[in-house]
Amino acid sequence: MNNEAWLILSYKVPPEPTARRVALWxxxxxxxxxxxxxxxCLLPETDDHLRRLKIVENDVTAAGGEAVLLRGLPLETGQSAKVTARFKADRDEAYAEFIDKCDDFEREVAKEIAASHYTYAELEENDVDLKKLQGWLEKIRKLDFYGAPRAAEAADRLKQCEAVLDDYARRVFDAHDENK
Structure with a gap:
């Protein structure tokens, strides 16, 4: 990915219906x-982003709006750093939200352990929740174009959640005499 070139989309859509503007955003x-x-808005210049932004440009036009898609280059290094910092800040915000959900996941499993609630139904429910966390982190990673600082912390937290679920699964199996 070229860290110095971006695709810039400038668009204007009619104020009503609001749902259309929200969908574009x-x-x-x-x-x-x-x-x-x-x-x-802008994205790093890639063929995939160009293709997707052209689709959005068509969506804007179909909605009765106007759109211009441009290629942009920074005038100086400082400008490039400002833009990449914005991308990193957005991803760090997403990673922070993810980490909060990991905390919620661990609290939920701890609550089941404290109540000695070792059922297959609860194990399955927690497994589904873990899979959601795994998918969510993968989505964030795909949008982390410049390596946000909290990426490693988020990956570590997911590993902790996996370990917590493994421990809970062992307890469920032990409670049902399946590990003997």
């Missing part, structure tokens, strides 16, 4: 776009 945030201001 969600789509762009889902791609990992950083907003420089209202209706102006």
């Amino acid at each position: 969600r789509k762009l945030k889902g791609l990992g776009a950083v907003y420089l201001q209202n209706g102006v």
Whole structure:
């Protein structure tokens, strides 16, 4: 990925219906776009991002709006650093939310252990929750174009959650005499 070139999408859509504007915003945030201001966002220049932004550009036009897609280069190194810092800050925010959910997961399993609630149904429910965490972290990683500082912490927290579930599973199996 070229760390010095970005694709810039500037768009304007009619104010109503609001749902259309929200859908565009969600789509762009889902791609990992950083907003420089209202209706102006950017992504690192890649063929995939170009293709996806052209689709968004068509969506804007179909919604009765206007869009311009440009390639941008920083005028100086400091500008490049500002942009990458914005990308990293957005991902760190996502990693922080992920880490909070890991805490919630561990508290939920600890509550089951404290209550000696060792059922297969609870194990299955916690396994589903862990799979959601795994998928969520993978989505964040795909949008972490510049290596946000909290990425390693998030990966460590996921490993801790996996270990907590492994321990709980062992307890469930022991409670049902399956490890003997």
